[in-house]
Amino acid sequence: MNRQNGTGRAQRPYDIVLFGATGFVGQLTARYLAANAPDECRWALAGRSRQKLERLRERLAADHPGCADLPLIETQADDADALRELAESARLVATTVGPYLWYGEPLVAACAEAGTDYIDLTGEPEFVDLMYVRHDARARETGARLVHCCGFDSIPHDLGAYFTVLQLPEDVPLSVDGFVSADAQFSGGTYASALNAMSRGRQMLRAAHDRKLHQPRLVGRRARAPLAGPRFSGETGAWALPLPTIDPQIVARSARALPRYGPDFRYRHYAAVPTLPMAAGGVAAMGAMLGLAQLPPARRWLSDRLKPGEGPDERRRAKSWFSVRFVGEGGGRKVYTEVSGGDPGYDETAKMFAESALCLVFDELPKTSGQVTTVVAMGDALLSRLRAAGLRFRVATTR
Helix, strand or coil, X not given: CXXXXXXHHHXXXXXXEEECCCCHHHHHHHHHHHHHCCCCCCEXXXXXXXXXHHHHHHHHHHHCHHHHHCCEEECCCCCXXXXXXXXXXXXXXXXXXXXXXXXXXHXXXXXXXXXXXXXXXXXXXXXXXXXXXXXXXXXXXXXXXXXXXXXXXXXXXXXHHHHHHCCCCCXXXXXXXXXXXXXXXXXXXXXXXXXXXXXXXXXXXHHHHHHHHHCCCCCCCEEECCCCCCEEXXXXXXXXEECCCCHHHHHHHXXXXXXXXXXXXXXXXXXXXXXXXXXXXXXXXXXXXXXXXXXXXXXXXXXXXCCCCCCCCHHXXXXXXXXXXXXXXXXXXXXXXXXXXXXXXXXXXXXXXXXXXXXXXXXXXXXXXXXXXXXXXXXXXXXXXXXXXXXXXXXXXXX
């Protein structure tokens, strides 16, 4: 068992508290923990409505009778005192309550102060940068690990790039390109976060600049994730459109922290689109959405199309899939790898999220603290867990 932050945390009432448990992804995560958490795991459900928490517990207990006595914690995302008590009661808090830029900081602050590990599902660059500037230093002092982006944003890309790097020579310049394909419906939370980010371009750039002023300079090595232009990818047989998501930033931060990525590492992140008309249509749609997001009435109309907490039924999710193909080069070697799975926004995200929580609590891990990526915090242990849980990490070909 990982006890790197001292014996005090091990004496807390709960190993894991799932905050936002009654939301759509929260319920899927609770179901996954009910089925897969070890018997010795002490976990609790937390949210703002005790009535909803009780109904969720009843549904879990119908399939898993041991969940009938799951502790319930009623609290609000903006109640600093209650969040402090919640953080002090747990070794790790996993939160699905977003958009995180609106609701996330009080819990991050509480966990950083209490020395409590924290994970979330954010894909919001501005939020992650602000939390680094405001709470990384305190988390390092208390031993808390603040691990953002523990769902489809950004585990397949972060772990996938790491898996690809492991197939390449050490101590040489490396480049990796990731190509994302999926057939799935966005989650309501992801949609809301994306809309919010599109409307806050200036604030996002300001937060990124402020982060650069605070984070240590990388000496003697280089790790970067430039935004490349669209192109046809002969390696994948698809049109590659640059994806301005948080994923390449996370990959680059893992590369900054770990010498295994070599002295000069570059990562580029794309959406893989089969045909040119589809690529052109995607660019046009994204441009239109970006423009509308700047107008408050249009943004409100767009936000009403899919609310946080909403999601597709089980039949639709069963048909969904994702694939991230990677092309890595370095030291005269070229490797093709792939990470793939089922429904990315819900079922697989709940799996990745729950396994991240279990990994941080129960596995032997490198000693880290502060704001760290999934690869830096959990690396090989999480890779093993996710492969055992059904996500596919494979080497396609090498040259």
